[in-house]
Amino acid sequence: MKTLPFLLYLLLISSSAFSQNPLNTKGESQEIINLIGSYSTARETKDTVLLKEILVEDVDQLVSSGVWRKGIDEAVKGMMESSAQNPGDRILKVESIRFLNPDAAIVDARYEIKNASGIVRKMWSTFVVVTETEQWKISAIRNMLPVGN
Template identity: 85%
Template sequence: MKTFAFLFFLHLINFSAFCQNPLNTKGESQEIIDLISSYSKARETKDTVLLKEILIEDVDQLVSSGVWRKGLAEAVQGMMESSTSNPGDRTLKVESIRFLDPDAAIVDARYEIKNGDGTVRKMWSTFVVVTETGQWKISAIRNMLPAGD
């Protein structure tokens, strides 16, 4: 009985080792970095068509002022209004990607807005990204102002 249990245990180890897909492939990471870059570009150029391509239908966003934007239409409208009322050069730099499974990841990025007067607003953005019809898309966005320095 011990031999059977041992062989069964070895079989499980081998089976699980060969059946798991790696969650953090270089290609997937680059696709996600490109997605965040596309989001930044769409915000900068006020490209609503691109935004609608890279956000899922039930996207939600919590902005640094505490306002929630729920759903694609509300999110896109709020993004366009924010880009107009808060002009400046926006940059997003991906710092980390944490894959939750092959179709979902959490992306942390430094988010800076350089204002016309030269001041820089430094924040963090966290994105939840998912695959939809074989393409990485943004499911949720959380913008945060760091406390302290």
């Protein structure tokens, strides 16, 4: 009879060891939304210092024209050139966050650039974000221009 409580105890311990913790806490989600906001601000204000704080060293970016930017220096340089060549108000609105594990998530955002004449370029951006030194950072960016836009 003493084995039944012991077996139940083992079952309880083993099930809790393999149970999944909820990954998308409100705090984590808000930190990621703030990260994307910081990215948008850094692009808008051409703040390379902020960009280098929120991007991982080996970041890569695929822009809507099909150009790859690999590494932080190439990415930041390309972002600054793109902001200069395509001026306008940039808006990134996070639509969804999917946590892959406690240290990685995929973020989908609507990305709009409104130029001086009022024309709005509507795109999508997907970010892969990771924690590095206990801070969320951007590891990869994919910008997409839907057909017909």
